Amino acid sequence: MKQTLWTRPIYYIIAFAFATISLYPIVLMVLSSFKPSAEIFMNPLSFPKSFSLDTYRRLLEEVPFGTYFFNSVFVSVVSVLLILVTTSLAAFYIARYTFWWNNILFFFFLMGMMIPIKLGIVPLFILMKDLGLLNSLWSLIFMYTAGGIPLSILILTGFFRTMPVELEEAARMDGASDLRILWSVLIPLIRPALGTVMIINFISSWNDFFFPLIFITDEMKKTLPVGMLSLFGEYSADWGTLFAGLTLSSLPMIILFFVASKQFMDGLTAGAVK
Amino acid sequence: MQIETNTPIVKQKKTRNWKRWAIHLFPIPALLIFSIFIVYPLVAALSYSFYDWNGITRGAFVGLANFIDLFTLQPFSNMFWNAAKNNVVYFAVQMVVQNGIAFVLAFIIYKRIKGSEFLKIAYFLPRLLSVIVVGFLWKLILNPNFGALNVILGEFGMESLQKAWLGDPKTALMAIILVNCWFGIGFAMLIFLAGLQSIPKELVEAAKLDGANGANVITKIILPLMVPSIMIMTVLTFIQSFEAFELVYAMQGSQGEPYYSTDLLAVFFYRLAFGGSAAGDSTAVGLGSALAVVLFLFIATCTALLLKYMQKKQVEM
Numbered sequence: 001m002k003q004t005l006w007t008r009p010i011y012y013i014i015a016f017a018f019a020t021i022s023l024y025p026i027v028l029m030v031l032s033s034f035k036p037s038a039e040i041f042m043n044p045l046s047f048p049k050s051f052s053l054d055t056y057r058r059l060l061e062e063v064p065f066g067t068y069f070f071n072s073v074f075v076s077v078v079s080v081l082l083i084l085v086t087t088s089l090a091a092f093y094i095a096r097y098t099f100w101w102n103n104i105l106f107f108f109f110l111m112g113m114m115i116p117i118k119l120g121i122v123p124l125f126i127l128m129k130d131l132g133l134l135n136s137l138w139s140l141i142f143m144y145t146a147g148g149i150p151l152s153i154l155i156l157t158g159f160f161r162t163m164p165v166e167l168e169e170a171a172r173m174d175g176a177s178d179l180r181i182l183w184s185v186l187i188p189l190i191r192p193a194l195g196t197v198m199i200i201n202f203i204s205s206w207n208d209f210f211f212p213l214i215f216i217t218d219e220m221k222k223t224l225p226v227g228m229l230s231l232f233g234e235y236s237a238d239w240g241t242l243f244a245g246l247t248l249s250s251l252p253m254i255i256l257f258f259v260a261s262k263q264f265m266d267g268l269t270a271g272a273v274k
Numbered sequence: 275m276q277i278e279t280n281t282p283i284v285k286q287k288k289t290r291n292w293k294r295w296a297i298h299l300f301p302i303p304a305l306l307i308f309s310i311f312i313v314y315p316l317v318a319a320l321s322y323s324f325y326d327w328n329g330i331t332r333g334a335f336v337g338l339a340n341f342i343d344l345f346t347l348q349p350f351s352n353m354f355w356n357a358a359k360n361n362v363v364y365f366a367v368q369m370v371v372q373n374g375i376a377f378v379l380a381f382i383i384y385k386r387i388k389g390s391e392f393l394k395i396a397y398f399l400p401r402l403l404s405v406i407v408v409g410f411l412w413k414l415i416l417n418p419n420f421g422a423l424n425v426i427l428g429e430f431g432m433e434s435l436q437k438a439w440l441g442d443p444k445t446a447l448m449a450i451i452l453v454n455c456w457f458g459i460g461f462a463m464l465i466f467l468a469g470l471q472s473i474p475k476e477l478v479e480a481a482k483l484d485g486a487n488g489a490n491v492i493t494k495i496i497l498p499l500m501v502p503s504i505m506i507m508t509v510l511t512f513i514q515s516f517e518a519f520e521l522v523y524a525m526q527g528s529q530g531e532p533y534y535s536t537d538l539l540a541v542f543f544y545r546l547a548f549g550g551s552a553a554g555d556s557t558a559v560g561l562g563s564a565l566a567v568v569l570f571l572f573i574a575t576c577t578a579l580l581l582k583y584m585q586k587k588q589v590e591m
Contacts, residue, residue: 011382015389018379019396022460026399028422029411041420045429082307090304097297105301112312114577116517118540119566120315122322122547122559127315146311149304178297207404209520214548225406229524232410239414246407253402261395268401269464 029250033243040239055244063234065248067220068227075137075223076205079144083152083201084194086145091156092182096168106157112150117143121214128215139215140223144205152197155270159193160186199260199267206253224249316570323567327559340564350546350561356534357542364451364538365515372455373507376462383463384470394467398460405457409524412453416440440525443535450536454521458514462507469503470496505584509577516573519544539569 032040033055034048059065094106117124124143125134133139163186171181187194209225216222219230231245257264323340326333345351379397383390400408415422418438427435439449473496481491519540522530528545530537546562 008387011385011387015379015382015387015393018375018459019393021456022396022400025411025415025422025456026403028415044420044422044425086304086307090301093297093300105305109304109308112308114513114574115312115316116513116570116573117312117316118517118519119543119570120312120319122563122566123315123318124311125547127310127318142307142311146307149308149312153304178300203402209404209406209524213523225404228404228406228410239420242410242414246411250403250407254399257399257402261398264402265394265398265464268461269468 029243030247033240033247035240035243037238037240040243055240056248058238059231059241059244059248063227063231063245064219065227065245068222068224068249071137071221072206072223072225075140075144076202079141079148079205080198080201082141082145083148084197087149087152087156087197088182088187088190088194090149091153091160092178092186094153095157095160106153109150109153112147113154117147118210121210125214134215135218135221136215137221140205140208140211143211143215144201144208148197148201148204151200151270155193155197156190159190163189195263196267196270199264200270202256203253203264203268319563319566319570322563323560325560327563336560340560341568344561344564344568350558353534353537353542354539354565357530357537357539360447360530360535360537361516361518361539363447364454364518365512367448367451368455368458368511368515369508371452372458373462373466373504373511375455376459376507377466379459380463380466380470383467394460394464397463400457401460403457405520406524408453408457409521412449412456413440413525416449441532443532446526446532447536450521450525453525454515454518457521458511462511465503465507466500469500473499501587502584505580505587509580509584512576512580513573516540516569539565543569 028045031048032044034051034053036052036054039049090105090109094102128134128139133142167185167189168181171185176184207225208223209229212223212226213229216226222230228245228249232242235241235245322332324335324337326336326339343350344354379393383393387393403411416439418424418436418441423439424436427433437445440446477495477499478491481495486494517540518538522536522538522541523544526532526536528541530541543562543565546558546565
């Protein structure tokens with residue numbers, strides 16, 4: 001395309017102006033977390049005069065932040081593991097065997113991607129109550145596992161289909177069982193896809209707020225996002241501590257992102273682009 | 275299966291049969307979890323909508339009464355139409371603002387400006403925050419007295435624009451939608467960028483050789499080839515906006531304050547199912563289930579139509 005003199009500068013202005021809009025609130029959140037509330041009210045935009053960790057100390061002392069954090073880690077890690085195990089097995093079956101019901105099974109799972117599961121929340125609440133899972137982290141683990149299954153199966157099935165069949169046939173000749181073929185031959189080969197599945201599901205279970213809002217009332221069973229809710233109820237005037245809470249609960253995801261930003265971006269868009 | 279009489283063959287068949295049978299266990303765990311926690315509740319929600327409910331105990335079968343009440347019984351029907359209207363605005367503004375800006379940004383990055391790796395990360399970073407963090411963060415920024423937005427407007431001498439953004443029914447819904455756009459632009463930008471990058475360079479080159487100008491290349495070549503990613507974002511934005519709940523709940527509570535001006539269908543649904551509706555604190559599970567069914571049928575039908583339309587468009591090209 002013909003480049004006119006003025007298009008480039010305009011591109012740069014738009015691109016960097018929007019980068020500011022994107023980043024500024026996050027920077028503000030982190031900077032404000034080092035300020036006492038009085039300073040936030042007087043100079044909300046300036047750099048903190050001195051970096052005080054007082055807000056963080058109060059947060060950790062007065063709010064069961066460590067418990068929320070541990071609960072979030074536990075729920076996310078266990079559901080991601082369950083998703084990896086159940087969906088590798090199912091996707092292997094769907095991609096590698098040709099029974100007449102395999103396509104039906106595949107579309108049955110894919111249906112879950114178009115259905116807003118929130119709409120089933122009343123029966124889910126009653127189901128969890130009947131199973132004795134209300135106020136238990138397992139209610140969340142089952143929800144995140146179930147919710148992550150459709151997209152993960154879609155991604156893994158696609159990957160299994162690209163693997164050459166000869167590899168498995170060779171292993172089968174040597175007398176390897178299906179499980180051994182999956183574990184020793186295919187799993188190492190589809191590691192990138194497993195990484196994608198891991199990241200997508202980790203983000204969504206770490207950040208979810210809806211299911212713990214409804215299933216969890218016990219303070220000691222709350223995950224970070226619902227923990228935030230009680231923090232905001234109690235500290236509505238203590239902005240410094242609120243900002244510290246927001247920063248601290250977002251930090252693990254942001255750190256992980258900087259370790260593997262490309263995988264994160266590929267992971268989140270994997271579902272849409274296929 | 276035929277019964278074999280020759281012994282060695284029978285033995286061999288048996289082990290093979292066992293292996294064949296074992297493979298069918300593979301999809302069972304995923305199938306079980308998916309059916310119990312996703313499929314069953316959605317099917318159950320449908321049946322719940324035909325019953326009368328007191329609290330969360332099921333009463334008599336009432337046929338379509340819940341659906342009729344939802345559309346005619348006050349104050350529910352007013353709330354329903356108000357939330358539905360807000361939802362349409364939510365979807366429309368998000369489509370235009372979020373996806374429009376995302377498209378422009380994707381195009382700029384596609385033109386290979388310096389710093390594009392940094393820009394991609396900058397745009398995407400908000401998407402990593404929990405929606406509840408986004409809601410609370412912006413609630414603090416939009417605070418009428420100390421919030422950063424009004425302070426910035428003041429610094430630039432635009433005091434006349436300072437507002438109680440979330441407290442005024444005229445601006446509250448728009449403020450929430452724009453926060454949602456802030457959250458979603460990075461993701462939409464990546465989808466559009468992937469679409470742009472999949473366009474064969476030769477096509478653009480050939481058009482330029484034939485004397486097409488910039489505007490022509492965009493409207494005649496790039497846009498038509500972008501139809502798949504535009505449709506994907508349309509479907510995703512549609513589904514997301516019609517089940518939007520968290521942001522409103524975090525910023526304006528379950529009543530969609532002020533005066534239900536930020537109420538959405540999913541927020542209304544939450545009130546019906548878990549209390550806090552205008553008709554006292556009691557829950558209205560029957561009505562809630564009816565609303566869930568209506569919403570579900572609406573989303574499923576529209577998504578199916580959009581996808582079908584998308585497939586047709588792709589075939590034409």
